[in-house]
Structures are given as C-alpha cells and as structure tokens.
Amino acid sequence: MIRSSRARRAAITLAATALVLSACGSDGDDKSNDAAGGDGGGASELCGKNLAFLGALTGDAGALGQNMVGGIELALKEYNADNADCKINLKTFDSQGNPDKAPALATQIVNDDTIFGLIGPGFSGESLATGKTFFEKGLPSISPSATNVTITQQGWTTWHRVIGNDNAQGQADAAYLTGEVGAKKVFVVDDGQDYSKGLADTVKEALGDALVADDQISVGDTNMSAIVQAVKASGADAFFYGGYYTEAGLLAKQLRQGGFKGTFMSGDGSEDPNFVKVAGTQAAEGAVLSAPAGPPPADFGASGLYATQAYDAANIFLAAVQDGASSAQEINEFIGSYSNDGVSGPIAFDENGDIKESKIYAYFVKDGKLDVENPQAIS
Amino acid sequence: MDLGALFGSFDNFLSYTAGGLVFGAIYALIALGYTMVYGVLQLINFAHSEVFMYGTFAVAWTFIFFHGTGDATWSLGKAIPILLVALVVAMLMSAAVALLLERVAYRRLIRNNSPKLIALISAIGASFALAEAMGLRDRFAAWFGLDDDLADYVSPDKARDVYSNPVTIQPHELFTIGGYGVTDVDLVVLGAALLMMLALDQFVRRTRLGRGIRATAQDPESAALMGVNSGRVVQITFLIGGLMAGAAATLYMMKIGSTRQNAGFILGVKAFTAAVMGGIGNLRGALVGGLVLGVMENWGSAVFGQEWKDVVAFVLLVLILLVRPSGILGEALGKARA
Numbered sequence: 204m205i206r207s208s209r210a211r212r213a214a215i216t217l218a219a220t221a222l223v224l225s226a227c228g229s230d231g232d233d234k235s236n237d238a239a240g241g242d243g244g245g246a247s248e249l250c251g252k253n254l255a256f257l258g259a260l261t262g263d264a265g266a267l268g269q270n271m272v273g274g275i276e277l278a279l280k281e282y283n284a285d286n287a288d289c290k291i292n293l294k295t296f297d298s299q300g301n302p303d304k305a306p307a308l309a310t311q312i313v314n315d316d317t318i319f320g321l322i323g324p325g326f327s328g329e330s331l332a333t334g335k336t337f338f339e340k341g342l343p344s345i346s347p348s349a350t351n352v353t354i355t356q357q358g359w360t361t362w363h364r365v366i367g368n369d370n371a372q373g374q375a376d377a378a379y380l381t382g383e384v385g386a387k388k389v390f391v392v393d394d395g396q397d398y399s400k401g402l403a404d405t406v407k408e409a410l411g412d413a414l415v416a417d418d419q420i421s422v423g424d425t426n427m428s429a430i431v432q433a434v435k436a437s438g439a440d441a442f443f444y445g446g447y448y449t450e451a452g453l454l455a456k457q458l459r460q461g462g463f464k465g466t467f468m469s470g471d472g473s474e475d476p477n478f479v480k481v482a483g484t485q486a487a488e489g490a491v492l493s494a495p496a497g498p499p500p501a502d503f504g505a506s507g508l509y510a511t512q513a514y515d516a517a518n519i520f521l522a523a524v525q526d527g528a529s530s531a532q533e534i535n536e537f538i539g540s541y542s543n544d545g546v547s548g549p550i551a552f553d554e555n556g557d558i559k560e561s562k563i564y565a566y567f568v569k570d571g572k573l574d575v576e577n578p579q580a581i582s
Numbered sequence: 583m584d585l586g587a588l589f590g591s592f593d594n595f596l597s598y599t600a601g602g603l604v605f606g607a608i609y610a611l612i613a614l615g616y617t618m619v620y621g622v623l624q625l626i627n628f629a630h631s632e633v634f635m636y637g638t639f640a641v642a643w644t645f646i647f648f649h650g651t652g653d654a655t656w657s658l659g660k661a662i663p664i665l666l667v668a669l670v671v672a673m674l675m676s677a678a679v680a681l682l683l684e685r686v687a688y689r690r691l692i693r694n695n696s697p698k699l700i701a702l703i704s705a706i707g708a709s710f711a712l713a714e715a716m717g718l719r720d721r722f723a724a725w726f727g728l729d730d731d732l733a734d735y736v737s738p739d740k741a742r743d744v745y746s747n748p749v750t751i752q753p754h755e756l757f758t759i760g761g762y763g764v765t766d767v768d769l770v771v772l773g774a775a776l777l778m779m780l781a782l783d784q785f786v787r788r789t790r791l792g793r794g795i796r797a798t799a800q801d802p803e804s805a806a807l808m809g810v811n812s813g814r815v816v817q818i819t820f821l822i823g824g825l826m827a828g829a830a831a832t833l834y835m836m837k838i839g840s841t842r843q844n845a846g847f848i849l850g851v852k853a854f855t856a857a858v859m860g861g862i863g864n865l866r867g868a869l870v871g872g873l874v875l876g877v878m879e880n881w882g883s884a885v886f887g888q889e890w891k892d893v894v895a896f897v898l899l900v901l902i903l904l905v906r907p908s909g910i911l912g913e914a915l916g917k918a919r920a
Binding site for chain 2: 261262263265266392395418419420421423424425426427428429430431432433435436448449452453456460461462477479480481482483484485486571572
C-alpha cells in the first residue's frame with residue numbers, strides 16, 4: 204500500500220536510524236570458505252554479510268514495518284541456528300514510509316558492500332522513489348508489502364514482491380461484491396491518492412454494469428453528508444471505498460447513520476483496528492475489508508500483517524545463499540527461478556517480478572472488532 | 583456536472599441543504615474566534631484552528647476518563663451527562679490554549695505596536711508548534727515517565743494517528759424534512775450553535791464588558807482614554823474565542839467522533855473563510871458565513887462531485903468578495919450598535 208507523505212509540517216525530532224545487528228563477519232571464516240560455490244550449506248561468499256530492510260519503523264505506519272522486521276528476524280534466527288558457520292544478519296533502515304526520505308537511505312544501502320539483498324521497500328511510494336537506484340546498482344530486492352500496480356511496469360528487473368498487486372485485489376473485491384454479496388448496484392468512492400484511485404479504478408472496471416455511480420473525496424474530509432445523500436439517491440446496495448481507515452471509518456459511520464443498509468467494503472488501506480474505532484462498533488459491524496495477505500499459520504513465531512510475507516522474502520535470500528549464489532546477478536537469477544511454498548502461500552515470480560499466484564482475503568468486522576484471525580479467501 | 587442530483591427533486595435539495603447547515607453551524611462557531619480577534623486587533627489569529635483541535639481532544643479525554651476505552655455506542659440521552667462535562671472541559675481547555683497563545687505569541691507584539699504581518703507570522707508559528715506538540719504528546723508524557731499510566735490519553739507511538747472518542751453517539755431520527763431524516767444530534771448541533779451565537783451577540787451588545795470590546799474595536803486609543811483597559815479587553819476577546827471553539831469542538835466530536843493532531847487545519851481554513859465571507863469582524867456575519875459555506879459545499883458536492891466542493895465554495899468566496907468586498911454583512915464589530 205502507498206502511504207502518502209502526509210504534510211509533515213515541522214521539523215520533528217530526528218528519528219535515529221536503527222542500526223540493528225551490524226555484523227562483523229569474521230575474516231577467518233571468509234577465507235576458509237572462499238573456494239566454495241557448490242550446493243550445500245554454509246559455503247557461500249555471502250557468509251557473515253547482511254540483508255537490509257527498508258521501510259517504516261517509526262511514524263504513522265511504524266507498526267507495519269515492525270511486523271515485517273519481526274518476520275525477517277524469525278527467518279534469520281532459524282537459519283543462523285542451522286548454519287552457525289555461515290551467519291547472515293540484518294541491517295534496518297527506517298524511512299518512516301516516506302518517499303522523500305527513502306532515496307537517501309537507498310543510496311546508503313547500495314554503497315554498503317556488506318549488503319547483498321534488500322527486503323522492502325515497505326510501501327509503494329518509497330518503492331517508486333528508490334527502484335531506479337537499486338536497479339542501477341543491481342541490488343536484488345523483494346518487497347513484502349508494496350502493492351501498486353505500476354512498480355513492476357518500470358522494467359526494474361531486480362525488483363520483486365511476494366504479495367498480490369492492487370489489480371489482483373480490486374478484481375477479487377469486485378467479484379466478491381457481485382458474486383458472494385450479490386450486489387446489483389455498487390457505489391465506488393476513493394480519496395484520489397495513487398493507491399486509493401488505482402484500487403478503486405480496478406474495482407470500477409471489474410464491476411462493469413454493477414457500478415451505479417462513483418465519487419471522490421479528499422484526505423481529511425469529515426463531512427460526508429453529500430456522499431451519503433448521493434448513495435441513498437442512487438439506490439446502491441453495496442459501497443466500496445479505496446483509501447485509508449480514517450476516511451473509511453467516517454464514511455461507514457455516516458452512511459449507516461444516514462440509513463444505508465448495504466454492504467460496506469474497503470481494501471487493505473482500511474484493514475486496521477482504527478477503522479472500527481472511527482466508525483464506531485455499530486456502524487462498523489459487518490464491514491468487509493480485503494487485503495492481499497492472510498493470517499499466519501498457528502505455530503508461526505512472528506505476528507502482525509505482512510510478517511509472513513517478510514519471513515518468506517528473507518527465506519528466498521537465505522535459500523540463495525545456501526544454493527551458493529555469490530553475486531547480485533546470481534541471487535537475482537535464483538529469485539527469478541524460485542518456486543516454493545512459503546508460509547504466506549505458493550511463491551514464484553513472473554518476468555516482471557510480480558508474484559504469480561496471489562491470494563486475496565476478506566476480513567470481517569464481527570462483534571465490534573476487526574476479526575484478523577478468520578478471513579475468507581476470495582480469490 | 584449533474585444538476586439533477588441537486589435540483590431533480592425537492593427532497594434531494596432539502597437533504598443537501600440540511601446536511602450543510604449542520605456543518606455550517608460548526609464552521610460558524612469556530613469563525614467567531616477569528617472574527618472577534620480580527621474585530622478588536624485587526625489581526626488574523628491563525629492559530630485559532632489549534633485552539634479548536636485541543637478542544638476536540640479534551641472531549642475524547644473526558645469520555646475516556648469517565649467511561650474508559652471500551653468501544654460503545656450510546657444514544658444521545660445516555661451520553662448527555664458526560665457530554666455536558668466534556669463541554670465544560672473542552673471550553674476550559676480551548677480557552678486556556680487561547681489565553682496562552684495571547685500571552686506567548688501576541689502580547690509583546692501588540693504592546694510594541696509591531697506590524698500586523700509580524701503577528702501573523704507569529705500566529706502561523708504558534709499554530710505549527712501547537713499542532714506538532716499534540717502529535718508528540720506521548721513524548722512529553724514519557725519525559726515524566728507517565729506514558730504508561732497515560733497510555734489511553736497519549737497513545738504512545740501513535741500520537742499522530744487518528745484519535746477517537748470510544749463512545750459513539752448514535753443519532754435517532756426525529757422527523758424527516760423531504761428525504762432527510764433530522765436527528766436529535768443534528769438538532770442539538772444546530773440549536774446549540776445558534777444559542778451560543780445569540781448569547782455572545784447579546785453579551786457584546788448589552789454588557790459593560792461588551793461595550794469595552796466594541797469601544798476598543800472602534801478606536802483603541804480613545805477607548806483607553808475613556809478608561810477601558812485595552813490589555814484586558816484583548817484577553818477577554820481571546821477567552822471568548824476559545825470558549826466558542828471549545829463548544830464547537832464538543833459539537834464536532836458529537837457529530838464526527840474522531841480527531842487528530844492536524845484536524846484543526848482544514849476546519850480552521852474553512853472557518854476563516856466563513857468569517858471573511860460573512861464580513862470579518864462581524865459576529866452575525868460569522869454565523870451567516872458559516873451556514874452559507876456549509877450549504878454551498880454540499881450543493882457543490884451534489885452537482886460536481888465531492889472532490890469539487892472546495893473549488894465551488896472558494897469560487898463563491900471570490901465572487902462574493904468581488905461584489906461585496908467587506909463580506910455579506912460587512913459591518914465591523916466596533917460599529918455594531920447596542
């Protein structure tokens with residue numbers, strides 16, 4: 204999902220870039236392993252080197268980045284326990300999800316010789332802002348969470364993602380509304396931002412004749428009474444919103460209070476417990492929020508949205524190390540031909556770096572809270 | 583463009599108008615703060631939007647204090663006791679912020695007769711500082727080691743995120759005008775706003791303090807010669823503006839239910855627009871301007887789509903100012919006759 208660079212209106216205290224686990228690879232190990240390169244574990248030149256994470260660790264979306272780092276650290280812990288002679292460590296770079304801050308960090312990452320792969324960037328905006336840098340330096344990257352459709356259309360052959368893009372989500376959402384819900388007239392609204400409009404446009408296109416009308420709000424709008432009136436006048440039996448949880452919550456609240464009885468649906472930008480807080484439990488009840496990410500398996504050792512995707516992304520790099528890949532190009536080739544089942548689902552990439560098979564899930568607000576444990580697969 | 587959406591049926595027309603009036607009433611209450619300060623000091627108190635924003639947080643905090651953080655949905659009747667307390671707390675909070683603002687950002691500048699532009703810049707600075715301070719409230723609490731104890735109030739790590747009143751006030755439809763179900767919440771918002779306006783109008787027109795305010799607005803030097811304490815009048819002006827913003831914040835939280843550290847910005851711009859549209863410096867103008875702006879926004883949304891509502895509202899502002907450069911009512915605070 205894209206986080207817009209919300210107007211950061213004043214100088215904020217400097218968020219210290221957290222440098223976690225800056226590894227000092229032992230020279231001895233490297234020498235003894237120099238001649239390696241075959242299959243089997245622990246023999247790569249990459250031993251003792253680092254993966255990098257670029258994404259929001261603080262700021263409005265900091266929690267999502269923390270989830271991702273949790274997944275990556277779990278993968279590294281498991282790997283390092285089995286490969287004590289070839290440890291891989293993580294360096295994190297906190298962009299706060301801000302496309303303006305990410306490029307400087309991207310430069311740091313590509314100039315750091317100890318980094319052989321990137322997990323991230325977290326959001327679409329920063330991905331678009333940094334993709335060229337990574338591509339030109341040939342650093343392979345796998346994003347756990349950036350879903351904007353256009354990223355993989357830039358020709359950046361080192362860029363991959365282990366999550367379905369907004370096209371996949373929009374089509375699944377439209378199919379869910381017309382199929383499972385049985386909606387005949389869907390009213391679609393977005394907030395005009397890249398992510399929101401992209402998702403809403405896909406939904407509109409996939410709805411076809413079932414689209415009864417559409418409208419656009421602005422981020423920060425609180426008075427939705429005109430939309431409520433338009434929805435009621437259109438006779439819509441379902442409502443789709445492309446955008447984030449604050450406006451989604453206000454729309455749900457005011458629509459219900461205005462007497463709208465149909466299905467309220469939104470995408471992953473709204474899939475947040477705050478949606479229920481803003482809408483109020485009564486208005487949020489029954490809302491459907493889709494996301495291209497499922498819940499983790501029961502015994503998974505990390506938690507939160509995108510933790511499984513980050514875990515899978517890290518494991519792809521680690522598999523490349525074990526396979527004996529020693530250069531960026533070899534890693535990139537390895538990723539391109541990778542095909543395996545991750546905890547988030549089957550993983551294989553098409554020629555653009557998009558995941559071949561993506562699952563979209565519908566989450567429901569039930570009994571006054573967002574039920575994150577029992578989503579329904581809708582694609 | 584879809585004129586049919588607005589004018590296709592009388593019911594639709596009434597619905598859009600009624601929805602706009604409710605929001606317009608909130609704009610009008612905030613606009614009072616701009617208009618009062620401008621009337622007395624010819625100064626645009628840019629930070630007034632933050633005075634309002636602090637009030638919205640005070641309302642949410644009051645509910646959390648009495649009710650806790652558990653999400654609940656109440657009818658208006660059940661919420662009224664806490665709402666009344668919240669109204670007082672919000673008015674006090676906003677008034678305190680307004681007075682602080684006057685003391686820190688303006689008093690020296692006014693006393694030294696510095697150019698209005700300097701005061702405006704000071705106001706913009708104060709606005710940013712106040713909004714960002716609210717966005718960093720968890721850090722302030724952490725300095726005192728209170729961030730855990732006050733976690734519900736300062737929301738650590740999420741202080742910049744949207745902040746909601748845990749109690750959602752569910753409106754009940756009382757009767758319908760056209761297709762629009764008029765709810766108890768709508769009536770209270772409109773009624774309370776009109777009542778506050780009326781009270782303030784009478785205060786300024788009829789009381790001794792009100793006469794002092796009008797005298798200072800007309801001619802500060804003569805007023806001072808006649809024994810009006812102009813420093814005190816300025817403070818009272820800020821105090822009243824803050825009280826009204828606190829009331830607006832309570833009504834806003836009743837209707838919308840959530841806020842954030844930058845929530846004041848857009849509403850502040852709208853309210854300032856309302857004040858200018860009605861005739862800045864004119865109390866009744868603030869009411870007229872607020873209601874006109876609220877209704878115009880909704881009409882604009884209906885005809886052109888919601889994303890055009892600001893274009894419509896602000897083009898209207900320009901047109902009104904072209905025809906009546908001093909606003910719809912255009913009469914200054916000082917000229918209001920008792």
